[in-house]
Amino acid sequence: MKKLLLSLVLLVSINTVKADEGMWLPMLLGKQVYDNMVKKGLKLTKEQLYSINKSSLKDAIIIFGRGCTGEIVSNQGLIFTNHHCGYDAIASASSVQNNYLRDGFYAFNKDQEIKTELTVQFLLRIEDVTKQVQDKVKGIEDWTERTKKLQDAYKSITEKVADKENGISGRIYSMFKDNQYIMYVYQTYKDVRLVGTPPESIGKFGGDTDNWEWPRHTGDFSVFRVYASKDGKPAEYNKDNQPLKPKHFLPVSIKGIKDGDYAMIYGYPGSTNRYETSYGIKLKNDIENPSLVALRDMRLKYMHEQMVKDPAVKLKLASDYAGIANYWKFFDGETKQLIKFNTYEQKQKYENDFQKWSVEWAKNKGNREFMGVMGDYQTNYETWTPYAKHRVYLREGILGSPLSAFASSLVPLEMALSKGDANSAEVKKALEAADAARATFLENEDIPSDNNILAGVAKAFYTDIDETQRPQDYYEKIAPYGDLYDDATYKKWALDVFVNTMILNDEKWKAFMAAPTASALSNDPAYAFASAFVKNYNEKYAPLFTTFNNKNNELGHFYLKGIMQRDSVAASKMYPDANFSMRVSYGNVKSYKPRDGIFCDYITTAKGILEKYKPGDYEFDLPNKQVELFKKKDFGQYIDKNRNDLVIAFITTNDITGGNSGSPVIDGNGNLIGLAFDGNYEALSHKIAFDKDLNRTICVDVRYVLWCIDKLGGAKNLIDEIKPIK
Numbered sequence: 001m002k003k004l005l006l007s008l009v010l011l012v013s014i015n016t017v018k019a020d021e022g023m024w025l026p027m028l029l030g031k032q033v034y035d036n037m038v039k040k041g042l043k044l045t046k047e048q049l050y051s052i053n054k055s056s057l058k059d060a061i062i063i064f065g066r067g068c069t070g071e072i073v074s075n076q077g078l079i080f081t082n083h084h085c086g087y088d089a090i091a092s093a094s095s096v097q098n099n100y101l102r103d104g105f106y107a108f109n110k111d112q113e114i115k116t117e118l119t120v121q122f123l124l125r126i127e128d129v130t131k132q133v134q135d136k137v138k139g140i141e142d143w144t145e146r147t148k149k150l151q152d153a154y155k156s157i158t159e160k161v162a163d164k165e166n167g168i169s170g171r172i173y174s175m176f177k178d179n180q181y182i183m184y185v186y187q188t189y190k191d192v193r194l195v196g197t198p199p200e201s202i203g204k205f206g207g208d209t210d211n212w213e214w215p216r217h218t219g220d221f222s223v224f225r226v227y228a229s230k231d232g233k234p235a236e237y238n239k240d241n242q243p244l245k246p247k248h249f250l251p252v253s254i255k256g257i258k259d260g261d262y263a264m265i266y267g268y269p270g271s272t273n274r275y276e277t278s279y280g281i282k283l284k285n286d287i288e289n290p291s292l293v294a295l296r297d298m299r300l301k302y303m304h305e306q307m308v309k310d311p312a313v314k315l316k317l318a319s320d321y322a323g324i325a326n327y328w329k330f331f332d333g334e335t336k337q338l339i340k341f342n343t344y345e346q347k348q349k350y351e352n353d354f355q356k357w358s359v360e361w362a363k364n365k366g367n368r369e370f371m372g373v374m375g376d377y378q379t380n381y382e383t384w385t386p387y388a389k390h391r392v393y394l395r396e397g398i399l400g401s402p403l404s405a406f407a408s409s410l411v412p413l414e415m416a417l418s419k420g421d422a423n424s425a426e427v428k429k430a431l432e433a434a435d436a437a438r439a440t441f442l443e444n445e446d447i448p449s450d451n452n453i454l455a456g457v458a459k460a461f462y463t464d465i466d467e468t469q470r471p472q473d474y475y476e477k478i479a480p481y482g483d484l485y486d487d488a489t490y491k492k493w494a495l496d497v498f499v500n501t502m503i504l505n506d507e508k509w510k511a512f513m514a515a516p517t518a519s520a521l522s523n524d525p526a527y528a529f530a531s532a533f534v535k536n537y538n539e540k541y542a543p544l545f546t547t548f549n550n551k552n553n554e555l556g557h558f559y560l561k562g563i564m565q566r567d568s569v570a571a572s573k574m575y576p577d578a579n580f581s582m583r584v585s586y587g588n589v590k591s592y593k594p595r596d597g598i599f600c601d602y603i604t605t606a607k608g609i610l611e612k613y614k615p616g617d618y619e620f621d622l623p624n625k626q627v628e629l630f631k632k633k634d635f636g637q638y639i640d641k642n643r644n645d646l647v648i649a650f651i652t653t654n655d656i657t658g659g660n661s662g663s664p665v666i667d668g669n670g671n672l673i674g675l676a677f678d679g680n681y682e683a684l685s686h687k688i689a690f691d692k693d694l695n696r697t698i699c700v701d702v703r704y705v706l707w708c709i710d711k712l713g714g715a716k717n718l719i720d721e722i723k724p725i726k
């Protein structure tokens with residue numbers, strides 16, 4: 001009996017370990033949040049987390065490229081980030097002969113490092129500019145007008161801190177839906193070189209089948225280095241540049257982790273909308289997500305067909321394919337989880353309570369500011385909903401064909417030409433831009449897949465979008481090819497587009513560039529197609545979307561202001577939605593129960609990789625050398641002694657989202673223990689609703705990262721540079 005009781009107590013305590021909601025501003029940590037971090041296992045002072053005067057953790061965290069996070073791991077500017085963050089740079093550095101994407105790559109000395117087009121940004125400081133911003137929009141009631149003025153205000157405030165020579169610029173982030181404004185000041189470095197990457201079979205092990213899921217065995221890391229001029233300033237690529245001496249770098253710990261250990265994640269989460277309304281969720285679940293998923297499904301199918309046939313095509317399409325596939329699965333899973341969690345119904349209840357409160361508030365305080373918010377939301381969504389599908393079909397369908405997307409970028413050229421002066425400065429500029437953009441487009445264009453996509457999306461738009469919204473004239477051009485409900489019709493038509501467009505024909509393009517006219521452009525079949533849809537949307541539906549969007553922002557502002565008024569204690573514990581500004585999230589390494597009857601361990605190991613391994617498979621293949629080493633259990637100093645195995649990945653309770661990819665997972669002492677690279681399927685609704693029981697962050701263990709670099713890649717030079725802590 002006593003024993004039973006004891007295990008009951010244990011069970012309860014396991015179940016009360018909750019995931020840790022909150023993406024906090026590291027520079028504005030409240031006492032309560034900091035105290036909680038300490039309670040969970042943090043050993044560092046606030047000053048060590050973020051300081052303006054001394055070097056601190058934040059100085060080791062960077063914006064990597066355009067949408068990821070990275071961290072500095074040596075005193076010579078060495079960077080760790082995810083493989084999927086370095087993916088595009090790795091694919092661009094690869095050729096069929098030197099296929100680094102497929103085979104991996106390591107620089108054994110600095111001369112072998114490869115130039116990229118990437119940038120990295122360091123955060124220098126932040127400033128609360130709420131008062132300055134609000135002063136500039138004071139008294140402007142009209143939200144459209146206010147939105148415009150806000151941009152001017154941002155510009156005039158950031159101009160004051162800009163210092164081009166030193167790569168310094170400010171960016172203002174609206175927090176709590178335009179209730180607070182914070183300026184982050186960054187320094188941007190432009191000489192970033194590829195230092196190492198595992199083969200794709202490791203970096204993307206499990207592919208899209210395993211993506212967004214636990215248990216996971218992906219070695220999702222890549223290695224770069226940031227360079228500066230001799231005097232340490234940001235500079236364009238130059239072989240005389242020197243590795244940057246960072247203000248701080250993260251020591252790398254190979255001591256290993258246990259279930260329950262403290263875990264902290266710094267980084268740049270891109271977007272959340274935790275105060276999304278039931279109306280927004282309904283639109284998403286009923287229209288936006290299923291439309292996006294269906295269209296991406298089709299595009300992915302056509303791309304994949306060609307990628308498996310030819311390594312050159314695979315290299316061309318790989319990066320786009322990965323990006324499309326990533327959010328195809330995300331949005332599919334998001335809707336499934338929102339439905340599972342009854343998020344719509346929960347939001348409705350919350351909104352009803354808010355509505356009741358707002359009436360009380362008006363009665364008691366004479367402030368009617370919040371009273372109409374919910375009703376206005378309803379009207380606003382009702383007005384926009386009939387066109388929502390059209391917008392997704394344009395962006396994900398019509399413009400999902402690379403040819404069509406490029407053609408649509410020529411609309412400004414047509415406008416310039418139609419003014420009649422083919423020699424005007426405007427025309428010249430547009431022509432130059434078009435010529436350069438075409439060259440880039442052609443580098444990545446795969447005609448067979450695009451041809452199928454074009455036919456597919458043209459038909460989908462016809463069959464799925466309300467006929468009153470179609471660019472009807474355009475379908476009259478397709479009608480001669482056959483029945484508009486028949487696939488074959490669109491196939492014949494698309495083939496004609498591809499054969500005849502000047503965009504894919506150097507001779508015709510040159511002739512056009514030499515004597516450009518608006519009518520020549522309009523008569524081009526690819527341009528005629530793309531521009532018909534884009535113009536139709538821009539003229540009739542884009543203004544409706546802008547109105548919808550501005551109204552939503554306005555309502556969001558008052559909704560959140562009301563929520564904060566209603567409960568000032570709760571408000572003091574609120575964190576702003578993610579918006580790609582630096583955040584810190586804290587939690588623990590933690591196992592979980594995804595479904596009834598299933599327990600998920602907090603780590604995965606080499607044993608599991610071998611179980612998933614399928615020789616020759618597109619997603620589950622492995623380098624032969626890895627299989628050999630794993631079979632021999634040759635894990636070197638990276639072995640996990642408790643499991644007598646190599647730990648591959650682990651999960652934590654942290655609150656992160658897209659943009660955090662590549663983020664450092666940091667232990668209680670400020671050491672790097674892993675790289676965050678994904679979220680779990682059971683909590684894919686996390687952008688809107690964070691689930692305390694099911695939410696997990698998926699991280700690659702830094703011991704596996706170092707094992708790959710050292711044992712598999714033979715890049716001892718990097719291990720010597722990193723000097724892991726044992």
Ligand code: ARG
Pocket residue numbers: 084204206207208211212322323325326658659661677678679
């Ligand atoms: N789901 C990951 C993220 O968004 C990206 C993983 C990339 N891998 C892939 N198979 N597409 O951060």
